[in-house]
Amino acid sequence: QLQLVESGGRSVQTGGSLRLSCAASGRTSSDYVVAWFRQAPGKEREFVVAIRRSGGTTLYADSVKDRFTISRDSAKNTALLQMNSLKPDDTAVYYCAADDRYFGVLARAYHYWGQGTQVTVSS
Numbered sequence: 118q119l120q121l122v123e124s125g126g127r128s129v130q131t132g133g134s135l136r137l138s139c140a141a142s143g144r145t146s147s148d149y150v151v152a153w154f155r156q157a158p159g160k161e162r163e164f165v166v167a168i169r170r171s172g173g174t175t176l177y178a179d180s181v182k183d184r185f186t187i188s189r190d191s192a193k194n195t196a197l198l199q200m201n202s203l204k205p206d207d208t209a210v211y212y213c214a215a216d217d218r219y220f221g222v223l224a225r226a227y228h229y230w231g232q233g234t235q236v237t238v239s240s
Contacts, residue, residue, distance in 0.1 A: 119143045119229040121213045126234030129203055137198040137234060139213030150220045151189060151196040152227060155209035155236075162212070164222035168196065176220065180206075203238045210235050 125137040139151060152167035166187045167176045175187055186199045196213065211234050214227035 119145065119149065119215050121215060121229055121231035123211065123213045123231045123234040126211060126236045128237040128239060131204060131238055131240050133203050133238070134199070134201045135203065135236060137200065137211055137213075137236070139196040139198070139231060141194040141196070141215065145194040149215045149217050149229075150227075151187075152214045152216075153187065153196075153198050154212045154214055154224055155207075156212065156233075157209040160209075162224045163209075164224065165211070166198065167220055167222075169220055174220070176222070178222070200236070203236075205238050205240050208236060208238050 120142045122140045123137060125135060129135055148170045150167055150169055153165040154162050155165050156162040164178050165181055166185060168187045168189055184202045189196045213231040215229040216227045219226040
């Protein structure tokens, strides 16, 4: 089992930056994939980015490519999401997700989820 806790969400203005953190505890020795999803009010949960533990292979949604960067600190069992040039469309609850095997964009394929952290971008 993995437990995930997100932090770092807050309100910022358009063009600002935020760094979200996802701290994992429990069975952290395995080579699990970490992903970020987001969900805006009235919309479906949307894939943002994923990263493998080994090799650091990443997969980004087109909407955030070149603005967001994911990284992992395996020693601290933490994944970071650096978000730059934020836009009002980035407003959402951001969720950290993990899975032992799956590396992709489907939310239903990830077994472990955090509670989410709110990001609000004002114009």
